[in-house]
Amino acid sequence: xxxxxxxxxxxxxxxxxxxxxxxxxxxxxxxxxxxxxxxxxxxxxxxxxxxxxxxxxxxxxxxxxxxxxxxxxxxxxxxxxxxxxxxxxxxxxxxxxxxxxxxxxxxxxxxxx
Amino acid sequence: xxxxxxxxxxxxxxxxxxxxxxxxxxxxxxxxxxxxxxxxxxxxxxxxxxxxxxxxxxxxxxxxxxxxxxxxxxxxxxxxxxxxxxxxxxxxxxxxxxxxxxxxxxxx
Numbered sequence: 001x002x003x004x005x006x007x008x009x010x011x012x013x014x015x016x017x018x019x020x021x022x023x024x025x026x027x028x029x030x031x032x033x034x035x036x037x038x039x040x041x042x043x044x045x046x047x048x049x050x051x052x053x054x055x056x057x058x059x060x061x062x063x064x065x066x067x068x069x070x071x072x073x074x075x076x077x078x079x080x081x082x083x084x085x086x087x088x089x090x091x092x093x094x095x096x097x098x099x100x101x102x103x104x105x106x107x108x109x110x111x112x113x
Numbered sequence: 114x115x116x117x118x119x120x121x122x123x124x125x126x127x128x129x130x131x132x133x134x135x136x137x138x139x140x141x142x143x144x145x146x147x148x149x150x151x152x153x154x155x156x157x158x159x160x161x162x163x164x165x166x167x168x169x170x171x172x173x174x175x176x177x178x179x180x181x182x183x184x185x186x187x188x189x190x191x192x193x194x195x196x197x198x199x200x201x202x203x204x205x206x207x208x209x210x211x212x213x214x215x216x217x218x219x220x221x
Contacts, residue, residue, distance in 0.1 A: 004155075033209075042201050042211035043156070056208050091155060101146065102209060104155035 004105035012111045018080035021108045025094030035091040117202040117212035125218040132189040134215040136202030146203045194221045
């Protein structure tokens with residue numbers, strides 16, 4: 001069974017530039033999550049999708065972050081414009097049930113200079 | 114805000130010793146999950162314990178849950194160098210919220 005795929009693995013940009021991260025969840029998983037993990041901290045939930053609908057985006061900085069889940073499968077997380085404090089690893093996860101085990105991708109490490 | 118808080122923040126032991134990590138949380142839960150994260154990698158699910166369970170085993174892992182104290186512990190027995198990683202508890206009714214993690218170092 002293929003795992004959660006994320007790209008790119010690494011991205012370096014300058015502040016005020018934009019960046020996009022892509023995630024392909026495990027086939028059949030209805031729930032998809034984007035987490036932000038700052039170095040030395042635990043993952044913080046940014047947004048949760050159930051199929052192609054948003055379940056929770058209460059911690060998504062909507063002035064600069066946006067996310068969509070195309071046709072209830074792939075998802076893209078965009079940051080525009082980026083700030084220095086956005087430097088983090090962006091983790092995508094999916095689950096079969098919205099309260100079950102999460103399967104994580106390897107993450108996309110963003111460095112904002 | 115973080116729901117779960119792990120303790121200790123860092124733990125260093127010798128191979129063969131047992132490692133115990135604790136997690137405290139604030140609100141009622143449906144289940145509590147433990148994850149492992151190796152450096153530079155994604156998180157890997159270890160074990161899920163439901164709110165009506167008190168103890169669960171999986172290989173060398175033993176998890177306990179005390180809902181009256183809103184706490185859980187993860188015990189890794191006979192640790193190996195390969196167990197070196199960060200360990201996170203995660204709780205939540207609908208959305209899963211992670212703690213800050215315990216960084217475990219197992220020295221050969």
